[in-house]
Amino acid sequence: MRWQSVCYRGHDPRWAWSPTSGDGAAAKGGRFNPVGTPALYLALTIEGMLTEMGHGFGHRIDPLTICSYNVDVEDIIDLRTDAARATEDIDLAALSCAWAYDRANGRTPASWNISTRLIAKGAAGVLVPSFANGARPDMSNLVLWRWGASLPHLVQVHDPAGRLPKDQSSWPASS
Numbered sequence: 001m002r003w004q005s006v007c008y009r010g011h012d013p014r015w016a017w018s019p020t021s022g023d024g025a026a027a028k029g030g031r032f033n034p035v036g037t038p039a040l041y042l043a044l045t046i047e048g049m050l051t052e053m054g055h056g057f058g059h060r061i062d063p064l065t066i067c068s069y070n071v072d073v074e075d076i077i078d079l080r081t082d083a084a085r086a087t088e089d090i091d092l093a094a095l096s097c098a099w100a101y102d103r104a105n106g107r108t109p110a111s112w113n114i115s116t117r118l119i120a121k122g123a124a125g126v127l128v129p130s131f132a133n134g135a136r137p138d139m140s141n142l143v144l145w146r147w148g149a150s151l152p153h154l155v156q157v158h159d160p161a162g163r164l165p166k167d168q169s170s171w172p173a174s175s
Helices: 023-028 046-054 082-087 099-104 110-120
Strands: 003-011 040-043 065-073 076-078 125-129 140-144 153-157
Touching: 003 046, 003 140, 040 046, 046 140, 065 140, 099 110
Parallel strands: 076 125
Antiparallel strands: 003 040, 003 065, 040 140, 065 153, 125 140
16 A cells, blocks of 8 residues: 655654664664664654653653654555454564564564565555554554655655754764
């Protein structure tokens, strides 16, 4: 399916110069990307992004650079409903697995197996429920494995005034 929307992401300010990079996710892995697989995690709402970034603890928000993104991407698989997951033969328990715990204990997370299968099938990304602590049922995320500066996988950070730094040297030495 084609997904066109505005999405949101909070960045560690040190990496705000590269707002469409999936390198951090590739280096560490995430719920929907094994180590070595770049991914861009985007929330569908600002509130959802804050819930994701604070891990459900409102008092625990680290400093962030918050960006909005214009998204127009083909090849998206929507896994937000039971019916949609059934179409892809995906179990909610596998999708919502304790991926970090599995990884820490030397097991391949079930969500990585799902991602690997969908990427091989040609999916550019997935729409998924938020599994952050405290997330409401209406909070969802878009996780992309293929994106760029042009269609059919267009993702553009909204920065009309050019306020984002261009590289890490853009940060002043002192303030």
